[in-house]
Amino acid sequence: MSMLHLVNKSPYENNNLSTASSIMQGGDELLLIEDGVYGAVKAGKASAMLEGCTVSVMGPDLAARGISEDKLADGVNVIDYNGFVELVEKNDKVQSWL
Amino acid sequence: MKLTIQVNEGPYQHQSADSAYYFAKAALEKGHEIYRIFFYHDGVNNGTRLTTPPQDDRNIVARWSELAQQHDLDMVLCVAAAQRRGIVDDGEAERNGKDATNIAPGFRISGLGQLIEGGVQSDRLVVFGD
Numbered sequence: 001m002s003m004l005h006l007v008n009k010s011p012y013e014n015n016n017l018s019t020a021s022s023i024m025q026g027g028d029e030l031l032l033i034e035d036g037v038y039g040a041v042k043a044g045k046a047s048a049m050l051e052g053c054t055v056s057v058m059g060p061d062l063a064a065r066g067i068s069e070d071k072l073a074d075g076v077n078v079i080d081y082n083g084f085v086e087l088v089e090k091n092d093k094v095q096s097w098l
Numbered sequence: 099m100k101l102t103i104q105v106n107e108g109p110y111q112h113q114s115a116d117s118a119y120y121f122a123k124a125a126l127e128k129g130h131e132i133y134r135i136f137f138y139h140d141g142v143n144n145g146t147r148l149t150t151p152p153q154d155d156r157n158i159v160a161r162w163s164e165l166a167q168q169h170d171l172d173m174v175l176c177v178a179a180a181q182r183r184g185i186v187d188d189g190e191a192e193r194n195g196k197d198a199t200n201i202a203p204g205f206r207i208s209g210l211g212q213l214i215e216g217g218v219q220s221d222r223l224v225v226f227g228d
Binding site for chain 2: 006008033034035060061080081082084085088089093094096098
């Protein structure tokens with residue numbers, strides 16, 4: 001059983017990313033959407049939280065916030081809505097951290 | 099894959115109303131089935147046909163109605179949330195003595211049981227909110 005964790009808040013706004021990453025297990029994956037994309041920025045507050053996690057980030061939400069892909073932490077996958085659907089398909093459950 | 103989508107926030111208020119739409123559209127284009135879209139809390143404001151955004155802005159409500167028509171979607175507004183926010187269909191107008199309705203095409207008003215059933219009947223429940 002694997003779970004896709006959706007985080008839509010910046011790590012500078014609340015602790016959802018930190019909570020999600022501490023609860024994630026084995027094959028779980030993390031997807032950062034909306035303001036959650038701030039968590040994927042290299043050498044940011046959340047960099048240490050992402051270590052060891054499989055992390056994807058929504059490209060359209062990055063672009064809307066003026067964050068270029070070269071500013072992202074190493075190993076983060078940039079995806080679009082098709083990729084979002086594929087992650088939902090690939091994981092058995094989806095948990096939105098609202 | 100069979101999906102139910104829950105939307106907790108209103109249009110022009112929070113990005114989740116946009117995220118949910120683009121996710122639903124992508125899922126349908128990839129050939130997945132959307133069993134139901136359930137609008138809860140301020141999300142019921144996605145279902146008023148009286149919304150009139152500026153012409154150069156996206157019309158979030160009309161966009162949902164078009165998607166529902168194209169793909170025969172079941173889009174449900176939570177009845178208690180809709181009553182509080184003044185989203186009314188014919189049945190609710192009669193039941194509560196209202197002089198008008200404002201529900202948009204493709205939406206219907208029903209209970210929270212529809213969300214639970216959607217979760218049970220679908221392979222995945224994806225929630226968009228604040």
